[in-house]
Amino acid sequence: MVVKGIRQLADHLDISIGTVSRALNGKKDVNEDTRRRVLEAAERLGYVANQSGRALRKGSTGVIGFMMQTGHEITGQGDTFFMSVFDGVQTVFARHGLDLVALLCSSEEDPDAYLERVVARGFADGIMLSATRRVDERFALLDRRKIPFVALGRSLTDVGQPFIDLDFEGMATTAMTRLVERGHRRIAVLRPHDDLNLGHVFLGACRLVLAEHGLTLEDDLIFDASPNEAGGYRVGQGLAHHPDRPSAIVVLNDGSVTGLFHGLEAAGLTPGKDIAVIGLHSPQARYLSPRLTCFDLSLRDLGISLAETLLASMPAYASLYPNAAHRQLWPMTLIDGDSG
Amino acid sequence: MVVKGIRQLADHLDISIGTVSRALNGKKDVNEDTRRRVLEAAERLGYVANQSGRALRKGSTGVIGFMMQTGHEITGQGDTFFMSVFDGVQTVFARHGLDLVALLCSSEEDPDAYLERVVARGFADGIMLSATRRVDERFALLDRRKIPFVALGRSLTDVGQPFIDLDFEGMATTAMTRLVERGHRRIAVLRPHDDLNLGHVFLGACRLVLAEHGLTLEDDLIFDASPNEAGGYRVGQGLAHHPDRPSAIVVLNDGSVTGLFHGLEAAGLTPGKDIAVIGLHSPQARYLSPRLTCFDLSLRDLGISLAETLLASMPAYASLYPNAAHRQLWPMTLIDGDSG
DNA sequence: CATAGTCTCGTAAACGTTTACGGAGATCGG
DNA sequence: CCGATCTCCGTAAACGTTTACGAGACTATG
Numbered sequence: 001m002v003v004k005g006i007r008q009l010a011d012h013l014d015i016s017i018g019t020v021s022r023a024l025n026g027k028k029d030v031n032e033d034t035r036r037r038v039l040e041a042a043e044r045l046g047y048v049a050n051q052s053g054r055a056l057r058k059g060s061t062g063v064i065g066f067m068m069q070t071g072h073e074i075t076g077q078g079d080t081f082f083m084s085v086f087d088g089v090q091t092v093f094a095r096h097g098l099d100l101v102a103l104l105c106s107s108e109e110d111p112d113a114y115l116e117r118v119v120a121r122g123f124a125d126g127i128m129l130s131a132t133r134r135v136d137e138r139f140a141l142l143d144r145r146k147i148p149f150v151a152l153g154r155s156l157t158d159v160g161q162p163f164i165d166l167d168f169e170g171m172a173t174t175a176m177t178r179l180v181e182r183g184h185r186r187i188a189v190l191r192p193h194d195d196l197n198l199g200h201v202f203l204g205a206c207r208l209v210l211a212e213h214g215l216t217l218e219d220d221l222i223f224d225a226s227p228n229e230a231g232g233y234r235v236g237q238g239l240a241h242h243p244d245r246p247s248a249i250v251v252l253n254d255g256s257v258t259g260l261f262h263g264l265e266a267a268g269l270t271p272g273k274d275i276a277v278i279g280l281h282s283p284q285a286r287y288l289s290p291r292l293t294c295f296d297l298s299l300r301d302l303g304i305s306l307a308e309t310l311l312a313s314m315p316a317y318a319s320l321y322p323n324a325a326h327r328q329l330w331p332m333t334l335i336d337g338d339s340g
Numbered sequence: 341m342v343v344k345g346i347r348q349l350a351d352h353l354d355i356s357i358g359t360v361s362r363a364l365n366g367k368k369d370v371n372e373d374t375r376r377r378v379l380e381a382a383e384r385l386g387y388v389a390n391q392s393g394r395a396l397r398k399g400s401t402g403v404i405g406f407m408m409q410t411g412h413e414i415t416g417q418g419d420t421f422f423m424s425v426f427d428g429v430q431t432v433f434a435r436h437g438l439d440l441v442a443l444l445c446s447s448e449e450d451p452d453a454y455l456e457r458v459v460a461r462g463f464a465d466g467i468m469l470s471a472t473r474r475v476d477e478r479f480a481l482l483d484r485r486k487i488p489f490v491a492l493g494r495s496l497t498d499v500g501q502p503f504i505d506l507d508f509e510g511m512a513t514t515a516m517t518r519l520v521e522r523g524h525r526r527i528a529v530l531r532p533h534d535d536l537n538l539g540h541v542f543l544g545a546c547r548l549v550l551a552e553h554g555l556t557l558e559d560d561l562i563f564d565a566s567p568n569e570a571g572g573y574r575v576g577q578g579l580a581h582h583p584d585r586p587s588a589i590v591v592l593n594d595g596s597v598t599g600l601f602h603g604l605e606a607a608g609l610t611p612g613k614d615i616a617v618i619g620l621h622s623p624q625a626r627y628l629s630p631r632l633t634c635f636d637l638s639l640r641d642l643g644i645s646l647a648e649t650l651l652a653s654m655p656a657y658a659s660l661y662p663n664a665a666h667r668q669l670w671p672m673t674l675i676d677g678d679s680g
Numbered sequence: 681c682a683t684a685g686t687c688t689c690g691t692a693a694a695c696g697t698t699t700a701c702g703g704a705g706a707t708c709g710g
Numbered sequence: 711c712c713g714a715t716c717t718c719c720g721t722a723a724a725c726g727t728t729t730a731c732g733a734g735a736c737t738a739t740g
Contacts, residue, residue: 002460002484005696016720021698031718048460052396053696056725061392065441070426080568080595082419086410090446099458101405102442106430118439120342120388144342228420229627255420255623258598262627283595284624287569287602345726356690361728371688393726396695
């Protein structure tokens with residue numbers, strides 16, 4: 001048997017709905033005996049407070065929305081990237097009875113309009129953004145709507161929004177220094193679409209590092225490619241037939257690395273021998289041959305930080321996370337491989 | 341400027357909230373002039389009806405939940421798999437103003453309890469399931485709660501629930517016949533955890549096909565492995581050192597194939613030469629060397645069918661999809677590769 | 681002109697919950 | 711034994727929306 005509505009549950013117990021509600025919500029003014037009775041009955045009859053009614057009254061939904069776009073060509077992240085991050089986010093939210101849902105924006109719908117719609121409806125108490133773009137209306141939009149949010153990926157049009165982004169500057173420094181010290185002079189970069197800001201940031205950092213060594217990043221060595229196997233394959237082919245082939249390449253699209261390897265091999269080049277490859281860690285990375293030299297990070301911990309940063313900006317939870325970082329560049333560690 | 345609440349919007353227009361609501365919802369009893377005025381003002385002031393209020397009154401949320409579990413070790417599918425399916429689902433839902441969200445169940449929470457909680461709250465009008473298990477409480481639970489749903493993956497405890505599953509029987513027939521005709525006699529199978537029913541179904545089908553040829557599926561040739569690179573790698577190693585090595589393997593875990601290849605290679609075996617490999621299509625499949633012989637399917641179309649099947653079981657939309665399949669085995673086509 | 685019909689709109693109830701408020705009974709201190 | 715305090719609970723308002731209902735102002739029709 002299943003009971004629908006607090007009214008039915010209250011009638012069933014010969015108690016007023018007020019008391020039932022208080023009992024369920026752990027409020028003070030309720031006898032411990034009746035509380036037990038209520039809890040037991042709710043459990044037995046499968047009563048759970050209606051989401052809409054509760055949200056309407058309380059003014060908060062208990063839901064956090066993580067916006068992502070369907071159709072996988074947009075972001076450069078590997079296949080299990082988000083699921084790992086989510087797992088970290090959840091462990092934090094679970095402590096507060098918050099639920100994480102992914103807001104799925106169709107590839108046919110305008111992301112800005114979608115987000116505005118969802119936020120304006122009051123669907124979620126907080127928003128997580130991903131795949132931030134170089135000019136990203138969404139930051140201003142969320143500011144305007146005054147809803148707490150955090151971005152996975154930095155904002156370039158800076159007005160103080162909270163975010164956590166990968167430390168691309170650190171990555172650029174480590175990668176470029178390593179390559180230069182090993183004698184590389186012509187170094188290429190593979191990044192996803194220019195509109196995503198991670199590639200933009202990374203290139204800037206690379207230029208800085210290279211300049212310190214009196215080197216430059218040649219325009220014809222910057223490859224934009226879809227963050228998938230096909231994109232990597234094409235770049236591999238392109239590299240092989242490049243009139244002035246670089247001796248190394250750094251790959252931001254972790255989904256493209258295996259494609260790149262096979263593209264190179266198909267053209268008779270051996271990664272790590274004919275051309276050094278440094279990438280981002282992905283599940284495949286250590287099973288590639290040669291093993292990929294790559295930057296690793298704890299996605300689960302990243303998710304935890306992401307959640308804490310968001311909660312820190314929500315009035316109801318801020319006091320619990322007094323020293324959560326408002327903005328953070330997430331450190332990555334280099335894992336030695338055989339590819340570069 | 342942003343307006344909050346239909347009351348404010350109505351006051352701003354010197355109109356009653358009833359009329360405003362009717363205007364926004366395209367109801368009949370409203371002058372076309374005032375409707376335009378309302379629509380324009382709503383657009384300009386950024387008014388969108390509150391989700392909770394609307395859902396509470398209408399008794400439906402306009403939200404469809406796709407349940408999935410975070411932490412990627414459970415299901416064999418990755419982000420791109422789901423994102424492609426979602427894209428298809430969305431194109432159908434968009435026509436009806438329905439929104440798809442992914443209900444993310446933490447790996448630390450019991451999936452059944454999670455689903456019960458979400459459904460009982462009335463969070464969504466319909467549910468999509470994935471990663472169905474051999475004994476899956478969720479089917480009975482959704483039946484009991486009388487909420488429309490569809491599963492991506494069949495139910496084995498059969499009481500007529502709607503689902504779409506991959507045609508593993510067809511796949512088994514095609515794959516096994518092909519291998520047998522090419523002279524293979526000892527054929528292995530790699531599948532994810534036994535608790536997921538796809539592996540169970542597939543094995544059964546394989547046994548049937550093999551029996552027709554007077555062959556059997558040896559117990560020591562059935563490998564259960566985590567649906568990831570590491571799992572595949574270990575099986576590759578295991579195959580290489582198998583006392584009576586099979587000459588072919590069919591792989592259900594698409595996330596494991598590259599790992600399997602590298603595991604084999606690390607042990608000195610060449611896929612497609614020393615051992616035939618047939619798998620499922622994945623973004624990597626055609627960039628592997630040798631190219632993977634695999635079964636492909638249109639994920640986007642699968643999503644469309646999934647959505648239509650669900651809508652067909654929702655009273656409000658059923659009439660629009662009179663001949664949507666209630667249950668469906670989704671066809672897959674074999675793509676010739678070099679691996680087997 | 682009277683009546684019926686049409687068009688448009690305002691009013692108010694309802695959806696399921698939470699919570700401020702007040703009241704009834706019990707307990708306690710003097 | 712009386713007033714004060716405490717414990718527990720019921721009542722009712724409020725959250726923002728949709729919609730059934732009815733009313734007023736026209737128009738058409740006879």
